[in-house]
Amino acid sequence: MLASSQLRTVPSMFAASGSVATPIKPLSGEVFGALINLSGRRRFTSQRLVLYAVLAAQGEQNAVVIAREALGLFRGAHSALVKGSDTLPGIFCDELQQAYFGKLDGDAQITCFITLAERVLNAVEAKNRDAAVLLAELVGLTTPLLLVLNQITTVYEEQSKRHAMLMKKQLRGIMTDIETIAKQAKMVSFNARIVAARAGQAGKEFSVVAGVLSSITTEIDDLVKAALSGAAA
Numbered sequence: 001m002l003a004s005s006q007l008r009t010v011p012s013m014f015a016a017s018g019s020v021a022t023p024i025k026p027l028s029g030e031v032f033g034a035l036i037n038l039s040g041r042r043r044f045t046s047q048r049l050v051l052y053a054v055l056a057a058q059g060e061q062n063a064v065v066i067a068r069e070a071l072g073l074f075r076g077a078h079s080a081l082v083k084g085s086d087t088l089p090g091i092f093c094d095e096l097q098q099a100y101f102g103k104l105d106g107d108a109q110i111t112c113f114i115t116l117a118e119r120v121l122n123a124v125e126a127k128n129r130d131a132a133v134l135l136a137e138l139v140g141l142t143t144p145l146l147l148v149l150n151q152i153t154t155v156y157e158e159q160s161k162r163h164a165m166l167m168k169k170q171l172r173g174i175m176t177d178i179e180t181i182a183k184q185a186k187m188v189s190f191n192a193r194i195v196a197a198r199a200g201q202a203g204k205e206f207s208v209v210a211g212v213l214s215s216i217t218t219e220i221d222d223l224v225k226a227a228l229s230g231a232a233a
Contacts, residue, residue, distance in 0.1 A: 035088060041074075042077045048066075048070040064124060078114070095155050095158070096155055
């Protein structure tokens with residue numbers, strides 16, 4: 001475990017007090033999918049890394065190269081998830097803040113694993129005497145690390161579900177407002193037709209406008225029903 005002083009600086013989207021700033025815009029389902037996939041990739045590449053580190057120590061050809069590729073993917077995925085990228089937000093909620101830098105101490109454990117894996121591969125390539133000891137330490141970290149990675153991935157999955165529910169709730173609210181406006185417009189259209197009928201010949205053009213307004217509100221009703229049906233799914 002790394003000392004608290006060695007932890008990375010929390011991304012700037014968090015206030016100095018540790019509180020979470022409100023995201024500039026809601027995250028899309030596509031972004032959540034990318035976050036979950038990337039978090040899952042860390043689990044896969046950590047296992048691949050350890051496997052090929054063991055094979056490299058046993059003299060398997062090209063095993064070190066494959067292990068280094070896995071390490072690069074693992075390091076890159078972790079950096080993107082914590083620091084963010086052009087398409088990913090980094091740490092965007094208090095639950096992730098706690099998972100990486102709070103009780104779970106995920107960032108420190110993952111960084112420790114990365115550092116040790118680098119040492120193991122360097123030692124294996126150089127055929128150092130301490131390679132076996134370092135490798136045994138790396139293998140020993142594998143199961144505890146997987147538990148941490150699984151817990152962090154669960155946080156991403158839970159945030160995705162919570163976000164989806166919030167978006168549906170907001171959509172239903174917006175659609176309800178539109179439905180109310182459409183009903184009011186329909187009433188206006190109905191009253192306009194009555195006035196046009198009373199106006200006789202002079203009200204014909206006004207009647208046409210009222211008819212168009214009625215058609216538009218009917219289309220809006222259909223759209224609202226379809227949107228509400230999708231939001232409830």
